[in-house]
Amino acid sequence: MKHIVFLTGAGMSAESGFKTFRGNGGLWEDYPVEQVASHEGWLKDPVLVNNFYNGLRHKLYAAQPNGGHLAIARLEHDYKVTVITQNVDNLHERAGSTHVIHLHGELAKVCSSRDVDDPRYIRTLTADNCEVAPGEKSGDGALTRPYIVFFGEAVPRLTEAAEAVAEADLFVIIGTSLNVYPAAGLTGYVRRGTPIYLIDPGEPCHTVGAHVTHIRCGATEGMERLCEAINDTTPHDTCAN
Numbered sequence: 223m224k225h226i227v228f229l230t231g232a233g234m235s236a237e238s239g240f241k242t243f244r245g246n247g248g249l250w251e252d253y254p255v256e257q258v259a260s261h262e263g264w265l266k267d268p269v270l271v272n273n274f275y276n277g278l279r280h281k282l283y284a285a286q287p288n289g290g291h292l293a294i295a296r297l298e299h300d301y302k303v304t305v306i307t308q309n310v311d312n313l314h315e316r317a318g319s320t321h322v323i324h325l326h327g328e329l330a331k332v333c334s335s336r337d338v339d340d341p342r343y344i345r346t347l348t349a350d351n352c353e354v355a356p357g358e359k360s361g362d363g364a365l366t367r368p369y370i371v372f373f374g375e376a377v378p379r380l381t382e383a384a385e386a387v388a389e390a391d392l393f394v395i396i397g398t399s400l401n402v403y404p405a406a407g408l409t410g411y412v413r414r415g416t417p418i419y420l421i422d423p424g425e426p427c428h429t430v431g432a433h434v435t436h437i438r439c440g441a442t443e444g445m446e447r448l449c450e451a452i453n454d455t456t457p458h459d460t461c462a463n
Contacts, residue, residue, distance in 0.1 A: 223300075223301060223302050224301050224391040224392065224428070225302040225303075225304065225386075225389055225390055225391050225392075225442060226297060226301045226302070226303050226304075226390065226391065226392045226393075226394065227303075227304045227305075227306065227386050227387055227390035227392070227393050228294055228303070228304070228305045228306065228307075228308045228395075228396060229307075229308075229387075229393070229395045229396070229398065229399055229408060230305060230306070230307045230308065230309060230395075230396045230398065230409045231307075231308045231309065231396070231397045231398025231399070232308070232309065232397055232398065232442050233342075233396065233397020233398065233422055233423075233440065233441060234290060234307070234313075234396050234397040234398075235285070235288075235291075235311055235313055235397075235441075236312075236397065236440070236441070237288040237289075237290065237440055237441055237442055237456075238285045238286060238287060238288045238313055239285055240281060240282060240293070240311055240313070242287040243435060245371070251274070251277075253268065253274060255362075255373060256373070257270070257271075257433065258270070258271055258274045258275075259370065259372055259373055259374060260372050260373045260374060261312075261372045261373075261374055262374075263372075264303065264313065264335070264367060264372065266367055268335070268367065268429055269356045269357075271326075271367070271368070272354040272356070272358075272366070272367070273454070274369070275354070275355075275368040275370070276352065276353040276354060276414045277330065278329060279329055279330065279347060279352040279353070280352060282311050282329055282330065282350040283352060284311070285311070285313065286313075286316075287313045287316050287317035288441060288442050289441070289442035289445065289446070290396065290442045290444065290445045291313050291314055291316075291317035291319070291441075292317045292318070292422075293445035293446065293448075293449060294314065294317065294319055294445065295314070295317040295319045296318075297449075298312075298318070298319070298320060299340065302386070303319065303321065304321050304323065304386045304390075304409065305319050305321065305323065305365030306322075306323045306325065306383045306386060306387070307320045307322060307323070307324055308325050308326055308398060309324075309326070309328040310326055310327050310328060310370055311328070311329055312329070312330045314417075316345065323379050323382055323383050323386065324379065325371070325377050325379060326368050326370065326371045326377070327368070327370035327371045328369050328370075329368065329369075329370065330346050330347055330352075331344055331346050331347070331368075331369035332344070332347060332354055332360075332366050332367065332369055333344065333345075333360065333365065333366070333367060333368075333369040334344060334360035334361070334362050334364045334365075334367070335364045335365045335366070335367040335391055336355030336360075336362055336363075336364035337362075337364075338367070338369065338375075339378055340362070340425060342361060343360040343361050344369060347442030348391070354366050354368075358376065363364070383408060384408060384411045386415065387408050387409075387411040387412055390412060390413070390416055390447075391416065392416065392417050392418075392419070392452075393409075393412050393416055393417070393418045393419070394418075394419045394420075394448065395401075395418070395419070395420045395421065395422070395434075395442055396420075396421040396422070396424055396444065397421070397440075397441055398422070399424070415442065417435070418433065418434045418435065419434065419435045419436075419439060419448055419451075420434050420435070420436045420437065421437045421439070421440075421445065421447075421448065422436070422437075422438070422444075423438055423439055423440055424438075428431070429430060435451075
């Protein structure tokens with residue numbers, strides 16, 4: 223079974239009306255990223271940080287997966303599919319994707335501020351209970367914090383992502399400029415001769431290279447075109463509704 227690997231960024235969720243990363247000017251939902259997405263910001267004002275993510279979770283649960291998310295999930299009927307995402311939302315999972323590697327953490331989850339990757343204290347917040355109360359503590363007695371990879375922190379699943387890219391028979395990049403490292407370095411793990419598609423309405427980043435097929439549109443239309451290209455070479459009606 224062929225293995226399709228996706229690398230998705232903020233443009234993947236834009237059609238769902240959800241901002242998942244900083245925009246122009248270093249702002250995230252009108253907050254400076256160093257205030258709400260850095261370890262220093264957390265230490266300075268953990269209540270503000272938790273309140274910010276409380277509000278962001280309400281927006282997440284009000285959003286719905288778009289056609290691009292759904293098309294990626296449908297590919298699992300005929301292919302092995304791995305999604306590597308820079309986004310912290312759970313829209314890929316809600317669309318039906320079953321193998322998602324979150325590089326920057328998961329907004330729907332919280333953890334212990336003492337050891338963010340201790341599985342005993344990682345828990346998922348639901349739509350009807352998605353807030354962290356001021357001063358709330360995890361089972362180890364430390365403050366509860368968002369399960370987000372703050373700026374300056376290590377990206378724990380990067381090796382797993384690189385291994386997936388190295389196994390890809392088809393590599394698809396959606397909605398990311400590839401200006402953010404270390405995710406941008408993942409293109410270096412693609413095997414020679416592996417087809418690469420970039421789905422993004424803007425100009426490709428210079429690091430992508432001329433050998434990439436650029437589909438100049440948003441996630442939903444771009445996935446429709448990608449599915450047409452795939453179906454031209456396979457008998458499966460993989461991307462049909």
